[in-house]
Amino acid sequence: MCLVFYILDPNECRLFPRCPFLSLTGWECPGCGSQRALHSLLHLHFADALRYNALLVLSIPYIGLLLWAEAFRTRRPGLYLRVHKPIYVWGYLVAVILWGVARNFFPNL
Amino acid sequence: MEYYILIDGKTEGPFSLEKLKEMPVTPQTKVWRQGMPEWIPAGEVGELNFLFGTPPPAPVENNSNHEAEPASVKIAPRTWLVESILITVLCCLPFGIVGIVYASKVSSLLKLGRYDEAMAASKEAGKWVKIGFFTGLIGIILYMITVYFFISVSDPSDLSYINV
Known part of the structure; x- marks a missing residue:
């Protein structure tokens, strides 16, 4: 998967699907730009990645932590609970929605 | 420590703890070893708990820096x-x-x-x-x-x- 996203540039290759939400509504969804962001990240172009989808880039540390906790869910249940505190999960939900709305009003986001 | 077990009314053994793992021992199976006054169900012998999937109690850890989870923490269902x-x-x-x-x-x-x-x-x-x-x-x-x-x-x- 990473290899595919490293070699092919979603800006130039037609095989990468366009976001159906964007096609239908003309609005960018919270995930729009994540393929291009992934491509940029793999090429270590962090500024570009942030420009394509800041939410994805900024979420990476938390996603990593969640994956780590999930791998040890049965062995370290306390860790799993700590990274899944309601405040974090609800906070993330609110962040996704705010991000989805805001990026359509502020074109430089 | 070696145990005798009672299977279908027949005494079998003695078996070492290792060997007991391969035997059809349930918590109700009567067992006996040297020093016991009578046959008792295997489920009542602490030493044989490992046969029935009972997890060992969490080791007592005095060192507070240790990362072990308290045994009371329940495994959470996946949040996805x-x-x-x-x-x-x-x-x-x-x-x-x-x-x-x-x-x-x-x-x-x-x-x-x-x-x-x-x-x-x-x-x-x-x-x-x-x-x-x-x-x-x-x-x-x-x-x-x-x-x-x-x-x-x-x-x-x-x-x-x-x-x-």
Whole structure:
């Protein structure tokens, strides 16, 4: 998967699907730009990645932590609970929605 | 320590603890070893608990820096949060959002100690993650098939579209 996203540039290759939400509504969804962001990240172009989808880039540390906790869910249940505190999960939900709305009003986001 | 066991009314053994693992010993099977006044059910012999999948008690840890979890922490049901986030960001927004909403419910219910309800919410979250994943997968495959045929009849230099 990473290899595919490293070699092919979603800006130039037609095989990468366009976001159906964007096609239908003309609005960018919270995930729009994540393929291009992934491509940029793999090429270590962090500024570009942030420009394509800041939410994805900024979420990476938390996603990593969640994956780590999930791998040890049965062995370290306390860790799993700590990274899944309601405040974090609800906070993330609110962040996704705010991000989805805001990026359509502020074109430089 | 070697044990004799009573299988179908017949005494068998003696067996070492290692060997007992291979025998059809249930907690009700009567066992006896040197020094016991009479035959007792294997379930009542602490030394034989390992045969029945009873987890050993958590070791007492005085060192507070040690990372071991307290034995009282219950294993949480999966919240599916990270899967939902990935689905949201990488392919199927609506299903991913539903997944995150359920993940939030799971974590809130866990916090309140409503374990059964958390379990139900976890199942629901898992369901939406799977729906999202397979919808995305089928969508991408259909898209690629379409593009494959479309490219051959259109101008491949036309790149005026935006990706996910």
